Amino acid sequence: xAKLSCAGRLWLLLFLATAGLVALFAFSPQGEGPAxxxxxxxxxxxxxxxxxxxxxVRELYAPVVELRDSGQPQAAxxxxxxxxxxxxxxxxxxxxxxxxxxxxxRVDQAIHHYAxxxxxxGEYLDEQGPFTRRTEIRQxxxxxxxxxxxxFQAHPDNRSLAATVKEVYYLQSRLAGGCE
Amino acid sequence: xxxxxxxLLLLPLFFLPxxxxxxxxxxxxxxxxxxxxxxxxxxxxxxISSYLSEKTxxxxxxxxxxxxxxxxxxxxxxxxxVHTNSLLYIILKEAVGLKLLAAEKRGAFGTHTAGAxxxxxxxxxxxxxxxxxxxxxFGPMMAPSGYLAQYDLMLAAGIDPERDLxxxxxxxxxxxxxxxVYAVYFGDFDVAAAPxxxxxxxxxxxxxxxxxxxxxxxxxxxxxxxxxxAADLDPALFAKIKAALLDLGPEDTAEVDGERLxxxxxxxxxxxxxxLDSDYDGLREMARRANMPPYQSY
Numbered sequence: 001x002a003k004l005s006c007a008g009r010l011w012l013l014l015f016l017a018t019a020g021l022v023a024l025f026a027f028s029p030q031g032e033g034p035a036x037x038x039x040x041x042x043x044x045x046x047x048x049x050x051x052x053x054x055x056x057v058r059e060l061y062a063p064v065v066e067l068r069d070s071g072q073p074q075a076a077x078x079x080x081x082x083x084x085x086x087x088x089x090x091x092x093x094x095x096x097x098x099x100x101x102x103x104x105x106r107v108d109q110a111i112h113h114y115a116x117x118x119x120x121x122g123e124y125l126d127e128q129g130p131f132t133r134r135t136e137i138r139q140x141x142x143x144x145x146x147x148x149x150x151x152f153q154a155h156p157d158n159r160s161l162a163a164t165v166k167e168v169y170y171l172q173s174r175l176a177g178g179c180e
Numbered sequence: 181x182x183x184x185x186x187x188l189l190l191l192p193l194f195f196l197p198x199x200x201x202x203x204x205x206x207x208x209x210x211x212x213x214x215x216x217x218x219x220x221x222x223x224x225x226x227x228i229s230s231y232l233s234e235k236t237x238x239x240x241x242x243x244x245x246x247x248x249x250x251x252x253x254x255x256x257x258x259x260x261x262v263h264t265n266s267l268l269y270i271i272l273k274e275a276v277g278l279k280l281l282a283a284e285k286r287g288a289f290g291t292h293t294a295g296a297x298x299x300x301x302x303x304x305x306x307x308x309x310x311x312x313x314x315x316x317x318f319g320p321m322m323a324p325s326g327y328l329a330q331y332d333l334m335l336a337a338g339i340d341p342e343r344d345l346x347x348x349x350x351x352x353x354x355x356x357x358x359x360x361v362y363a364v365y366f367g368d369f370d371v372a373a374a375p376x377x378x379x380x381x382x383x384x385x386x387x388x389x390x391x392x393x394x395x396x397x398x399x400x401x402x403x404x405x406x407x408x409x410a411a412d413l414d415p416a417l418f419a420k421i422k423a424a425l426l427d428l429g430p431e432d433t434a435e436v437d438g439e440r441l442x443x444x445x446x447x448x449x450x451x452x453x454x455x456l457d458s459d460y461d462g463l464r465e466m467a468r469r470a471n472m473p474p475y476q477s478y
Contacts, residue, residue: 159454
């Protein structure tokens with residue numbers, strides 16, 4: 001079987017998801033009342049869309065994760081830049097960037113990128129979600145408080161330290177279930 | 181009586197020239213380190229000078245200077261402010277007591293950056309030990325991320341750049357950082373001392389792909405370009421300038437030659453941050469290990 005390119009695999013995934021949706025519509029039970037059927041269809045539609053999106057995101061960022069896991073964080077960051085040409089502003093790219101930057105010792109930037117990602121999409125805090133980062137964010141908050149709070153207390157006039165501490169508190173409030 | 185009354189009426193006229201002088205704004209120069217070329221550097225940074233003039237009440241003139249000129253010109257009292265790379269900040273702090281104002285944000289590491297040693301993928305050079313006996317191209321000698329960081333990386337790996345390479349060179353003219361990336365890409369050199377920021381931007385712009393190169397080694401991060409102030413700058417003005425730089429956002433504009441420009445976009449910066457002088461200690465250690473100014477000894 002011929003090896004498919006990354007774009008080819010993504011198209012195949014989308015095709016399969018669409019085919020699944022069509023099959024569900026075609027074989028869904030009839031005669032139980034239009035309202036119930038419609039609600040069921042919508043629920044299935046949502047679930048399929050969610051699964052298709054999760055599969056798409058996993059496939060799209062697989063090369064980044066692979067580079068990061070093989071100890072090539074800078075190459076992973078460059079791959080993210082490359083993907084951003086086609087998918088600018090994707091919150092999951094911010095999550096991956098935050099994780100890589102944290103591993104590279106740029107904890108302040110990791111905090112900043114996680115905060116940006118959560119402002120765009122709160123699902124990373126959902127423990128049951130496909131892309132949950134709840135544990136990672138909790139650990140980052142602990143690290144952020146231990147690193148930046150004493151520095152800020154020693155330099156209370158430093159506006160950048162103040163901004164970083166504020167972002168740590170923002171992440172902490174989102175973990176606690178606070179709204180924007 | 182009438183003559184006295186007339187004299188009294190004319191008296192304020194003697195003070196008018198003095199009033200003009202009181203209304204004059206102090207004229208100060210900002211020295212910007214020449215990056216690729218003088219024209220580009222001026223076009224990038226003139227909006228920052230104009231913005232600072234609008235925000236602080238002083239009148240700032242943009243002056244582009246070469247790296248090696250700063251120490252002498254600061255000692256002569258020419259520049260009130262300077263915008264330079266972080267190594268030059270350290271040098272000027274030692275030489276003339278330069279005061280840290282703000283650090284520029286640009287790229288993935290924010291206020292920080294790093295240097296990397298790269299080889300063309302598939303060249304057979306896979307790790308830093310493989311570069312012995314190979315041809316290496318550096319960036320400018322005073323560039324922390326195009327020379328110092330990589331020199332230090334080689335020393336840490338037990339490679340003496342002066343003895344263990346086939347030879348090394350520094351590209352002539354403008355756009356040195358891009359030139360060295362292309363020099364490895366097209367096979368003129370085996371290894372390049374590439375600033376990570378340039379790799380990032382060239383990838384973003386589609387000039388290179390992430391898979392084109394093997395990153396053999398990469399330095400720890402250290403601060404990127406930095407605004408500093410002369411030691412004798414009026415503290416009230418220093419505070420105003422610092423606040424203006426930290427407040428500078430993507431929507432702020434300034435007028436240059438009759439045209440209103442977005443300051444950050446034109447200058448390629450993403451903003452300015454309030455760093456501590458101790459944030460530069462890692463770079464200081466690098467300069468000490470590599471026997472670079474301001475710690476050079478013979």
